[in-house]
Amino acid sequence: MRTRTDAGWDTTRFVVLGFGTAGYACADSLLQAGAEHLVVLDDRDTEALREKARILETLGATITLGPGSTAELPKDVDVVVTSPGVPPHAPLLAQAAERDVPIWSEIELAWRLRDPANAAPWLCITGTNGKTTTVQMLTAMLRAAGHRAVAAGNVGLPLLEAVLDPEPYDVIAVELSSYQLHFTHSMSAHSAAVLNIAPDHVDWHGSLEAYAADKGRIFANCQVACVYNVADPATEHLVEEADVIEGCRAIGFTLGTPGLSMVGIVDDLLVDRAFIEQRSTSALELATIGDITPPAPHNVANALAAAALARSFGVPATAVRDALRRFRPDAHRIAHVAEVAGVNYVDDSKATNPHAAQASLLAYEHVVWIAGGQAKGATFDDLVIAARRSLRAVVLLGQDKAVIAEALERHAPDVPRIVVESTDTGAMEIVVGEAAKLAQVGDTVLLAPGCASWDMFANYGARGDAFAEAVRRLG
Template structure:
């Protein structure tokens, strides 16, 4: 008896008899398993970690008929009877489970691919997609704010906010989705066709997952495939422009650049203190239209302004008017740990940008302040810091380094900024390491300086996540401020 082929199935089809294996039982994995169960598939969900949160969700799904296997060994082998493997973001292509599925000829989808296939055929909301090494979350949240200001039922989904499967399965249809896509998600999403898409930037990251920068960039470039309206690119990042030139798009799709300089025709950019549109107005050949001013934004930091321009470009491509762009950007406030002001102590400003988890993000943050005592280090993920240090050495008052790969940052500083004082916080020392970081940074800083936590590295060597790292930094700063009172 032939098995059902999941390739041709969508939201309104019966999935009865489809044996779907969901690998990874985090937020997106649970969403995939839950909705596939709802559609009638026979679901087996696997995860090597049996946390209390996952066990609680497993109990719920098991009541609905799913088979959930958690704990050591759960992901060692693919179940014998399977028609489809849905993998959570971050599972490397060389994972034995994925290799086994491919060897058997099974489709391997990510949750994003599943979501695309489960859109309602009668009212499928268009996707405005954003990817890039840095700034994705901020840009998508800005875009969502602008779309809502235009009166549209929008939601930020994907790598931020709501899982995409939940978004597309919502009984009340959305008008449009603001979608953040990581390179991992794009790797396993072959069918996605965004209405418009943006690649914000491409820099060294995740080289512990990819064999090369070229492979990483190729996954990012997938976001432009078959775009209908606008491919938004970063004028300052030549690689993003080449991605647009090489993309296979729907006839009539436009290339729209964003720049921190004066915009050319077909671009959005800055004219003095004004964010200006020279792409979506009739008289773009001779003039530009004001969208908002720098004072309308929560931060004038260059990377924040660039994100606002990209969000505005996607919204304008969707047909949002200039007034809604201004209103949405004015209303937006970034999440915590993104260029977040912590305190001013003895004339020194302390900034938490713990979300700067790779060198490119740290560079963007460092370029917004001067002079800076830089707090960096953690898990470097195979990245190098030479270009970053060479670019900002003139801004640095000093550096305080912590974490497993702090030596990678220290080596770059010794090569390119040998005169910059560096203090390393070792693993074997007593006391709270972040307290020692803050005390060391305070010793280097002078009134008028900024102490900037922009680690350029992931946090999981010492903290539960970048949020926990930022919280520890802010708490240590406030304790120090209390001691100074």
Template sequence: MAGHQVTPLSGLSGLSGLSDPAAWSGKHITVAGLGVSGVSAARALAGLGARVTVVDGGDGEALRERAAALGAEGVTVRLGDATTLPEGTELVVTSPGWRPDSPLFAAAAEAGVDVVGDVEIAWRLRGENAAPWLAVTGTNGKTTTVQMLASILTAAGLHTAAVGNIGTPIIDVVLSQDAPGAEPYDVLAVELSSYQLHWAPSVRAHSGAVLNLAPDHLDWHGSMPAYAADKGRVFEGNQVACVYNVADPRTEHLVREADVEEGCRAIGFTLGAPAVSELGVVDGLLVDRAFVPDRQKNAQELAEVADIKPAAPHNIANALAAAALARAFGVQPAAVREGLRAFRPDAHRIAHVADIDGVAYVDDSKATNTHAAEASLAAYESIVWIAGGLAKGATFDDLVTRSAKRLRGVVLMGADRALIGEALARHAPDVPVVDLDRTDTGAMAEAVREAARLAGPGDTVLMAPACASMDMFVNYNKRGEAFAEAVHALAAGRDKDA
């Protein structure tokens, strides 16, 4: 962890001098993608007087409606062609998911045009007294941690918002501060994906956290080292704290590689007793040995494990990371406790749906990769596991090996279910497996019925698919809703039979 002053990058020719909102007037900007962040960037830049063209390879009804709305605001939209760089483009602003090897970006490179993301634009457009950013990234747990952090900051009496990859485009929040009568933010809790960090080279947070690292999106990044390097950008230029996961040495390595401001500290979090400069757990309490006087001898109680809902191991880790960032910002212990008590996770994140005949049914549809599924499986002792979907290039041997002792049965569905089935055959051959040879949305009801047949009192039927949902459902939310509906239908049927 280098200890020297880092200043924002100035080598991006397309952004030179564009920290002043007035400097965007008349600039030719191409926005790649007509999704949430693309629409946000297009509107914001058009509002600053830029000449904006949005390009998207799709041409469906929803895209045409968005295009018409933007057209009414003076934005040019080009659908069906995402490969050709519009003539006169001076800067490309990409939506996060666009791959670095996209033909549009190759054309931009050939023309000497820079490519950045909306997060970079938001950073450049912050006002002189802009709110500092507390930034969170990691393979899993980002959204929950950012929401916990925002809850803690709110409990401390600070005006804050959870923004970024969490769903509220950060550029909208930054520019909203210029609205008449707007209440300035004291601090922002910012979720940043690896995609967003890749396209945001100048961001310098007050403090940042990397929660964990596991193979994910490698088709986009090209390799695990490249993926990790993009995650590590969250630490660049940190002022007060770089928060890492003691249980994942790769996150600490990213801290050591980062260039930070003088005096910035490495702060670990652990589910065990904390060492000096760490937060951890002792006798059911979350404790701080990082932001206390005489931390060699003292520790500060922050909250009880029972204050965290649900108190699954990975969720406790999320709470510790959120607490570390809040403490780095000067938040007092009482606000940490109050914020964690007030927090409730979003739907489809290890959410308890119902108890039927002594069996708990839990929806963790958000577990879209093996790392998230392993954390979910670790939260229960005896499980009937519903899994499968789009594997995104993942392998399942490690997941099955580490979780086999907890499995009472498995129900598989989805396009890549065979990959999980093969791993189960190799590493858990005695576990009963039901293979549903279907990828229609109605398969969920059958999966729940089969899981109920395998489960007994004291078991948990856990839908933690370890795969993406798009082979069967629009998104993981719809998949979770289908699971909950199937569980409630099962309960209603049992009530009629009673």
């Protein structure tokens, strides 16, 4: 296996915190890199974990599972590698910080495990919403240009697998969450983008400011382009605060007419005024809005961000256009389910926070909005204020439906709303039935919950599937 020859993996004493998918990948990669002193800790103890433990123990790792396993940091440790779901205030991480023991994310480990002779550049993307779609669009553009590229990180291939592939990639499109960025220190992306900043995961980070700062870590040591959202000043501020490689440029993306060093929209064209020699006086056509499916404003913004990163890597305009024409987003992302009795039904179950739900709502003229679930401490006042003119009616379900109902009462008291109290498996059929009664011909019934799904469903996909099945029965 290709590894850095100067890393000293054999003498470094590692602790891997967490033994889920990320933790197992980290431990396995360290062992393959030559680590001889490796301890893995997890408070869970299941047969599946014990089976994985037996595999790594045969390779020399020490695995400790069960309650209390992560309560105390071992005395002899040089580096802690933590799984992304573990918050910084967890006891073991707090002890590591007190003892000045370096803490690495899986992303930090992947960066350090790259082969310096064949290291693929990273094009990195983060943001509260739109990361996965944008990374997938970017990967499609890179491949259309003939590059051996892969989507990795928080989506697609695990990043450790991507960097250790025996056949090196030309470039890696990397989706990064705020969790992953928090303990990432030495990464130096070719180019990076922050799509947007909105309240999310504040319970993990401690404050919105800390959450935004962790998102901004993606720009540290950036080499060619820091891509920001012109409509979101917080993202531009992160660029301004970043310590980048000399010569790295700030590149904006906008749904309006682009200024110098931006990509944006002129009439119905996506254009580039950032990566052409004549950018002070002209723009290069990349694609049309009609090339994007669906052409909702926030999805057009995703396409522009992807195009900016692709162009920073030298992808020609024709490859940007061809990739967008072929690209279709994953399921449960503003997906058209059916038209029934002149009403369109759209599944955006992936809209798991108010910012994402608001973007989805504003893409339609008249909406019967289906919302609710676990709000994760979020508020809905700004969403209701922004979208109230589009709201035909609202149907609410789930654990925190009252939070949304209260925001509607404050800012849109005249909008009809139905509250569905049922929490069993048939609740979505009731919800869709009520929405159908409220909708008029030409309206859109939109599942954009603005909340997590775990109170009633296994995940947002199961919630979207239940919605689609209920719509089919309605038809």
